[in-house]
Amino acid sequence: QVQLVESGGGLVQAGGSLRLSCAASGRTFSSFIMAWFRQAPGKEREFVVNISPSGGGTYYTDSVKGRFTISRDNAKNTVYLQMNSLKPEDTAVYYCAAKRTGLYTTSPDTYDYWAQGTQVTVSS
Numbered sequence: 001q002v003q004l005v006e007s008g009g010g011l012v013q014a015g016g017s018l019r020l021s022c023a024a025s026g027r028t029f030s031s032f033i034m035a036w037f038r039q040a041p042g043k044e045r046e047f048v049v050n051i052s053p054s055g056g057g058t059y060y061t062d063s064v065k066g067r068f069t070i071s072r073d074n075a076k077n078t079v080y081l082q083m084n085s086l087k088p089e090d091t092a093v094y095y096c097a098a099k100r101t102g103l104y105t106t107s108p109d110t111y112d113y114w115a116q117g118t119q120v121t122v123s124s
Contacts, residue, residue, distance in 0.1 A: 009118030
């Protein structure tokens with residue numbers, strides 16, 4: 001069993017930055033594909049970005065390319081999401097997720113473990 005605990009959400013003005021962290025329990029973190037999803041009120045949960053177990057591969061949804069950066073520190077069992085140039089449309093609950101190795105998917109249904117979610121609010 002893997003537990004994921006997020007931190008770092010909050011309120012920021014448009015154009016500002018936030019960094020989210022997601023710490024994982026267990027000794028198999030370095031074998032997981034990690035991802036960030038988000039869910040705005042009244043909308044479905046949407047894929048934001050994922051990262052390979054080694055950290056060498058990433059895939060971003062188009063709307064965050066050039067603004068968000070995912071990284072991971074396998075020694076600390078932690079994945080990060082650096083969010084710059086934030087926009088009001090980035091407002092959502094952000095979720096960290098983990099997937100046992102396999103295809104690099106963007107569907108939330110294919111991820112095995114989830115954090116509790118953290119609110120990110122961007123004011124205009």
